[in-house]
Amino acid sequence: xxxxxxxxxxxxxxxxxxxxxxxxxxxxxxxxxxxxxxxxxxxxxxxxxxxxxxxxxxxxxxxxxxxxxxxxxxxxxxxxxxxxxxxxxxxxxxxxxxxxxxxxxxxxxxxxxxxxxxxxxxxxxxxxxxxxxxxxxxxxxxxxxxxxxxxxxxxxxxxxxxxxxxxxxxxxxxxxxxxxxxxxxxxxxxxxxxxxxxxxxxxxxxxxxxxxxxxxxxxxxxxxxxxxxxxxxxxxxxxxxxxxxxxxxxxxxxxxxxxxxxxxxxxxxxxx
Amino acid sequence: xxxxxxxxxxxxxxxxxxxxxxxxxxxxxxxxxxxxxxxxxxxxxxxxxxxxxxxxxxxxxxxxxxxxxxxxxxxxxxxxxxxxxxxxxxxxxxxxxxxxxxxxxxxxxxxxxxxxxxxxxxxxxxxxxxxxxxxxxxxxxxxxxxxxxxxxxxxxxxxxxxxxxxxxxxxxxxxxxxxxxxxxxxxxxxxxxxxxxxxxxxxxxxxxxxxxxxxxxxxxxxxxxxxxxxxxxxxxxxxxxxxxxxxxxxxxxxxxxxxxxxxxxxxxxxxxxxxxxxxxxxxxxxxxxxxxxxxxxxxxxxxxxxxxxxxxxxxxxxxxxxxxxxxxxxxxxxxxxxxxxxxxxxxxxxxxxxxxxxxxxxx
Numbered sequence: 315x316x317x318x319x320x321x322x323x324x325x326x327x328x329x330x331x332x333x334x335x336x337x338x339x340x341x342x343x344x345x346x347x348x349x350x351x352x353x354x355x356x357x358x359x360x361x362x363x364x365x366x367x368x369x370x371x372x373x374x375x376x377x378x379x380x381x382x383x384x385x386x387x388x389x390x391x392x393x394x395x396x397x398x399x400x401x402x403x404x405x406x407x408x409x410x411x412x413x414x415x416x417x418x419x420x421x422x423x424x425x426x427x428x429x430x431x432x433x434x435x436x437x438x439x440x441x442x443x444x445x446x447x448x449x450x451x452x453x454x455x456x457x458x459x460x461x462x463x464x465x466x467x468x469x470x471x472x473x474x475x476x477x478x479x480x481x482x483x484x485x486x487x488x489x490x491x492x493x494x495x496x497x498x499x500x501x502x503x504x505x506x507x508x509x510x511x512x513x514x515x516x517x518x519x520x521x522x523x524x525x526x527x528x529x530x531x532x533x534x535x536x537x538x539x540x541x542x543x544x545x546x547x548x549x550x551x552x553x554x555x556x557x558x559x560x561x562x563x564x565x566x567x568x569x570x571x572x573x574x575x576x577x578x579x580x581x582x583x584x585x586x
Numbered sequence: 587x588x589x590x591x592x593x594x595x596x597x598x599x600x601x602x603x604x605x606x607x608x609x610x611x612x613x614x615x616x617x618x619x620x621x622x623x624x625x626x627x628x629x630x631x632x633x634x635x636x637x638x639x640x641x642x643x644x645x646x647x648x649x650x651x652x653x654x655x656x657x658x659x660x661x662x663x664x665x666x667x668x669x670x671x672x673x674x675x676x677x678x679x680x681x682x683x684x685x686x687x688x689x690x691x692x693x694x695x696x697x698x699x700x701x702x703x704x705x706x707x708x709x710x711x712x713x714x715x716x717x718x719x720x721x722x723x724x725x726x727x728x729x730x731x732x733x734x735x736x737x738x739x740x741x742x743x744x745x746x747x748x749x750x751x752x753x754x755x756x757x758x759x760x761x762x763x764x765x766x767x768x769x770x771x772x773x774x775x776x777x778x779x780x781x782x783x784x785x786x787x788x789x790x791x792x793x794x795x796x797x798x799x800x801x802x803x804x805x806x807x808x809x810x811x812x813x814x815x816x817x818x819x820x821x822x823x824x825x826x827x828x829x830x831x832x833x834x835x836x837x838x839x840x841x842x843x844x845x846x847x848x849x850x851x852x853x854x855x856x857x858x859x860x861x862x863x864x865x866x867x868x869x870x871x872x873x874x875x876x877x878x879x880x881x882x883x884x885x886x887x888x889x890x891x892x893x894x895x896x897x898x899x900x901x902x903x904x905x906x907x908x909x910x911x912x913x914x915x916x917x918x919x920x921x922x923x924x925x926x927x928x929x930x931x932x933x934x935x936x937x938x939x940x941x942x943x944x945x946x947x948x949x
Contacts, residue, residue, distance in 0.1 A: 482638050483671030486742075487685040487732065488659040497688070501675040 340562070346555035354551045367556035378557055381539035385519055385561075388450055388535060392457045392518040397511045400465035405499060407466065408473040409481075422463045430460075430523045438527050448530045456528065457518040464517075465510045472506025473499065512568045519564065536561050588649030588662075588739040588772060589614045590635060595644035597630050597796075604630045606796040607643065612774060617766055619775045621783040622793035623819070628776045629744055631793075635774060636742050637661050649739055659688075664733035665742040668749065670725045672717040672732075679704075679713035682731045689736075703735040706765065723754045730762070734769060741766070741773040747782060759785060780820050784808065792816045809923070814932035817858045817925060823889060826864065826899040828857045829929055837926075840895025844873040844919060848926050848935070855935070858925035864901035865918050866890060866909075872918035874899070878909050892917060 346354050348363035371378040406412075407419060437456060438447070446452040476499060484494045500507070522537045529538060536557070543554040589612060596607035605627040612618045620628035633639040635646060637658035645652050653661050664685070665671075673681050679700055680687075686696045704710050707727040717725055726746060733741060746762070747755045763786050766773050777783055783790045784804040791801040792815070800812035811817035817825045830839025832855045837847035839857070847857060869875065876894035883889075888907045891900050892915060901917055909915060926935040 477669060477671065479667045479669050479671035480673060482636075482658075483665065483667055483732075484673070484684070484688075485638065485658045486636055486661075486663060486665040488688040490657070490659065493688055497684075498673060502673075504675075 343555040343558050343562075346551055347559045349552055349555075351550065351552050354555075367552045371553050371557050371560075376539075376542050376553070376557075378536070378539060378560065381534050381536045382560065384450060384453075384533055385535040385537075388453045388457060388533075389515050389518045391450075391454045392461055393511050393514050395454070396458045396461045396465050396514050397507060400462055400510065401469055401500075401503070401507055403462075403466045404469035404473050405495065408470050409478075419467075422466060425459075426463050434523055434527050437524065441528055447528060448533050450533050452528050453521075453525060453533060453535070456524045457521055460521065460524075461514040461517055465514055468510045468513070469503060469506050472503040476502045509572055512572045516565060516568060519561075589616075589647075590740055590772060590774065591645075591647040592631070592635070593645040593647065595631075595634060595641045595646060597627070597634060597639065598642045603796050605634070605641075608798055609644075610791065610798065610801070612772055615770045615772055617763075617773045617775065617786055617788045619777060619783040619787035619790050620793060621777060621780060621790050621819075623778055626793040627796035628778075628791075628793050630796075632742050632744055632774055632776050635740070636663060636665055662739040663742055664736060664738040664740075666726075666729045666733050666744065666746040668745040670717075670729040670749075672725060672728055674717050676716075677713065678709065678715050678717065678720070678728050681717065681728055682709075682713075682735050685732060685736045699735055700731075703731040706734060707731045707761070722750050723758065726750060726758060730765070734765065737769070738771065741771050741775075743773065743775040745777055746775075748777070748779070755782075762786065780822065784820070792819060794819075810934070811858070811925065812934055814856060814858075814927050817927065821860060823861050823900045823902075825858045825860050825925070826897075827927075828859075828894070828897050828899065829854070830857060831855060832926070839897070841876055841897075842874045842894060844924075846921060847924050852935075854929035856927040856929050856932075858927060859899075859919045860923065861889065861900045861902040863920035863923045864899065865920075866901055866903050866907065867916040867918050869914040869916050872916035874917040874919070876915060876917060878911050878913045878915055880911060881907065881909075890915075 345359070345361075347367055348365070349361055350364055350366070353361045370376065407415065441447050441449075441452045444452075480502070481494050481498060484498045485491075489497065520537060521535070525533075525535045525538045529535065540554060540557055540561075543550040543557065590610075591612075592608070592610040594607050594609055595605065596603070597605040610631075620631060622628045630639055634641045635648070637653065637656065641654070645654055647653065648661055648663070673684065676684065682700045682703055683696050686699060691699070700713070701710070704713060707730050709724065709727050709731055712720065712724060712728075717728065720728065726749075729746065733743075743762070747758055750758060759782060762775075766786075775782075775786060784807075787804055789801060790804050790807050792799045792807060794815050800807055800816045802810075802812075807816060808820055811820060811825070814827065818827060828839050828842060830837055830842060832838075832848050832850065832852045834851055835846055835849050837844040837855065837857050842857070844857065848855075865872075874892075874894045876892035876899070879891040879893045879898060881888055881890050883905070886905075887902045888905055889900055890903055890907060890909075891898055894917070899917065927933060928935055
């Protein structure tokens with residue numbers, strides 16, 4: 315290791331500072347989730363922890379488990395629909411030359427540039443006409459549309475990295491096109507596909523704006539459900555924090571998984 | 587085992603002709619090498635046989651069926667790729683077993699045949715490794731084992747040795763030749779390396795710009811090149827080519843007077859003489875007069891480059907040669923091994939050649 319000079323120490327300091335800025339709110343929430351409503355407003359590190367908050371949020375009027383179920387169903391469906399579709403699209407974009415291919419790819423990416431606020435009202439009107447307001451399928455549809463472009467681009471990157479020769483070898487070795495996909499392309503692109511799936515899950519799990527506008531009561535998801543804690547008694551920070559931890563839990567698990575696959579994704583495919 | 591026939595096959599992309607319309611027959615059990623510089627259409631030709639590229643016209647026959655509309659998997663072929671095309675997510679054993687697995691061969695048969703193929707290429711103890719843990723030579727062996735595990739009708743090899751270092755290339759070359767002879771499977775082998783072509787082939791097809799220039803056994807390609815391209819492409823260092831005129835059987839060019847080189851008179855003739863057929867002699871003697879441009883020691887011989895008129899010629903001489911750069915020397919050509927080409931068309935001029943006995947291959 316190189317010995318660090320003055321600038322190196324400053325850099326270290328900045329990294330620590332950035333970490334504190336990012337982590338402090340999370341620590342605060344983690345603590346607040348176990349505090350009583352009285353303790354919340356004191357910056358005590360030592361207090362008598364209580365699990366009462368977690369019990370309260372599952373009771374009426376909050377019924378947070380319903381929102382949890384909605385979030386889970388929507389997110390899982392989005393992944394199950396978008397990832398196979400995106401994999402097929404990515405493979406086609408990567409391997410087949412077709413008319414207007416570049417234009418299509420850029421258009422797909424360009425949809426990402428449109429601010430969600432701009433299109434949320436048309437979506438609202440559309441789903442109202444279809445009678446799909448406040449339903450999970452509506453959310454699944456919208457979230458899939460949000461997730462697809464990014465999933466296609468991400469998986470395409472991984473498929474691009476698979477040498478064409480490997481596929482041709484499989485063809486000559488006796489595989490059909492479909493067998494090549496299943497036995498060669500899918501396993502080799504797996505790190506990318508898994509990473510895309512995890513990101514798709516995270517995006518749809520955290521999606522707020524569309525869920526806020528398109529749901530009212532039955533299909534409310536967790537991020538929208540947090541508003542319940544901003545009632546007549548003011549902001550109920552202890553309950554909000556408890557629900558917040560519920561939202562974050564799968565994210566933390568998935569983040570760890572993503573990290574593992576990212577590393578694998580970068581070291582794989584380099585067989586020449 | 588089968589013969590491969592290309593009937594009037596061509597491949598074009600828009601106006602670009604990758605492989606010009608031509609026919610080619612590879613006999614049953616033959617080792618045919620397609621040789622040429624990059625972009626000459628040799629790989630495209632092979633890929634059409636494999637079914638990875640569709641011919642723009644003509645028919646391809648493997649054995650007694652036309653395979654134009656047959657998928658690669660049903661052509662009964664095996665191919666070794668330049669970058670090996672191994673499956674990185676499978677172990678060496680699984681890689682070799684893949685052609686058997688997709689054909690539904692049962693596990694016990696599969697294991698026995700994988701072990702047999704691995705033994706042939708000396709990979710036995712590496713079956714549980716992954717391709718990325720292997721060296722280039724070992725990966726090449728895996729690709730070979732995967733090709734031979736199923737005894738196909740035809741082997742296709744696309745520059746299989748070009749990613750290996752020079753020393754390994756020589757060893758693997760011998761192994762490929764031995765394997766092919768042992769298995770007796772019709773083989774088409776693509777390379778840009780003329781040494782590989784000369785050492786491996788029963789017949790060499792020299793290609794340029796999508797056209798086969800000459801197709802003949804290595805010795806004949808070397809001793810009787812059909813045109814200037816083949817003459818200059820085969821041999822290292824390449825054949826010396828000097829442009830001049832033929833006057834009453836004497837080849838003349840600046841610094842060169844070679845009586846008996848041919849018969850008759852003709853303008854615009856290129857004389858070809860291989861470095862090993864040129865020897866140095868005292869100034870004023872021999873057929874050419876020149877000055878030493880440079881000398882190179884190759885180990886077993888000394889290559890002398892001499893400036894003769896506007897041309898530079900290379901002669902392979904004894905190790906003892908010790909003339910300084912700039913010294914005047916004479917060069918004598920071996921009269922039995924002269925080649926005459928038409929300067930314009932580049933074609934060999936057999937009717938102009940002298941009546942002296944030609945060196946017969948194997949003599």
